[in-house]
Amino acid sequence: MSLEAAPLDMKTQVPAKQPDSPWRIAIRRFTRNRLAVIGLLILVVMVLFCVVGPWFSPYDLLEYDVKNKKNLAPNAEHWLGTDKLGRDTLLRLMLAGRISLLVGLVATAISILIGATLGALAGFYRRFADTIIMRIADVFMALPTLPILIIMGAILSDLKVEPKHRVYFLMLILGVLGWTTIARLVRGQILTLREQEFMQATEALGLRDRRKIFRHLMPNTIPIIIVTATLGVAGAIIAESALSFLGIGVVPPTPSWGNMITSANSLIDFRRRPWLWIPPGMCILITVVAINLIGDGLRDALDPKMKK
């Protein structure tokens, strides 16, 4: 019996598989986190429910029948009953979900766009840019959010903005008010990164600022952005619900989970017609919990210091 010599020359070894990119590793770690995967599944189901669900409904959003269908309890035709105008609650719930999720997503996207850009500029250029941007951030953080939102809501009502368009203003307001957290995080991250030797290397190589920021610094801040954004979506959904519940966010007839719960304001609806307010409440709860589970999972998966 003879032993074959193992190939020692590096060039004879065939490269195995795809390169094991940091993203691939993160995905693998995420899928090993059971709670996070459950959260993701719930969120997917929720999104399908809101986006695809309405197509299967035999009813129409604008269809109402106060005479015959007012305040029906859940039954075979209307699974979640009807409201005081005789509208199908299930259909309204699904369409409300579209609005609530969309507001959450777009508001967060706006926050990130503003926050990440300003944070990166502050962290990279430091000195003057840093001082100005971070002082503006301080001002925004010092603003009491709720009164401002209420005032904005009142202004929108006063200007008689159509309910359809109010949604967009709401996204913008929530987004603009929320950029500071992400700006601070991105700035902090970039301040640490720029002291690393690989950033000194980019300086020694004479790379342009553009490449340094977008190719070297930003990709390293994406994990933190993803995590904050995920948790931010949950926060924005809650904020939207709260405002809509108070009647200054999304206003009827456009449904949102928040303004659907408003029916719990009336004692009769609260005691006798729980099908009006329990389902949207549950939807908010489930969605926010699912998003938070995903956010935690992403944090664990993307943080290289938490290697398991």
Added chain:
Amino acid sequence: MSEVLLEVDHLKKYFPITGGVFQRRVGDVKAVDDVSFTINKGESFGLVGESGCGKSTIGRTILRLLEKTEGKVIFNGQDIHKLSKEQMRGMRTKMQIVFQDPFSSLNPRIKVGEAIGEALLDHGLVRRKELKARVIETLQICGLADYHYDRYPHEFSGGQRQRIGIARALIMNPEFIVADEPVSALDVSIQAQIINLLSDLQRDKQLTYLFISHDLSVVEHLCDRIGVMYLGSMVEMASKDELFRNPLHPYTKALLSAIPVPDPTLKRERIVLKGDIPSPANPPSGCKFHTRCPLASDICKQEIPEYRNVGDNHFVACHFA
């Protein structure tokens, strides 16, 4: 004598210490305090000294990764610290650096091929089509394989990462490379490979090195001339043979006596230095070394010894040399 490539003239680099409510400047860390030397074309100059003596700071100030406090760095006849940002960017193609830590010197999210090639592209030195071929050629020169092109840094060992770092510097076709302790983070067996790679490259590409190290045996292998630093100042500088045969400064003697010799029967006189290296924020008066020097006397505490040529380009700063 051959042509001078780099001249460091009375270079000083102080880092301010700030304190108090208003972040007033309360003092300076004198990391590099009045250092002068020259490096000729094709030469490798070794810079040795303890941790914290300012070796790396010199390397980085020469490349203008740090701004100087005083003095001049003249490279190919141009004062590096007087160039505009855009001129400096152009100059960067001529002078490169290999870093000490092969782990933090590579961006974890950038593939090796891009990390090596991006600077060429950014400087417009190569067309996009030819880039990959150039990178692979450089990878192979540095002892790596072509399929490493698409790998991420975390898939490599320390020695391989250091080769990547060398390839990244080399692809620019520099005249001058600062090697900032390129082997001190590596295993001894790997150290030899990297040193051999560096010396092969020097021969093939007529490179000039500033080789920073705290390991005299490494410097002995690679360098033509050696400068010894203590607490931000140059205490002795001579050609390698002269320095090893005839060290004049007591600090150099102590360092040389600390080189391990692979012969357990050999009895040697070990000069063991007492105490710690003093703070560069508040260096001792007179000769900075007097607090630890076995020969120290009164004059050492009072007068700063002149850094003088004792013949044959052997420079030393000691009252007794």
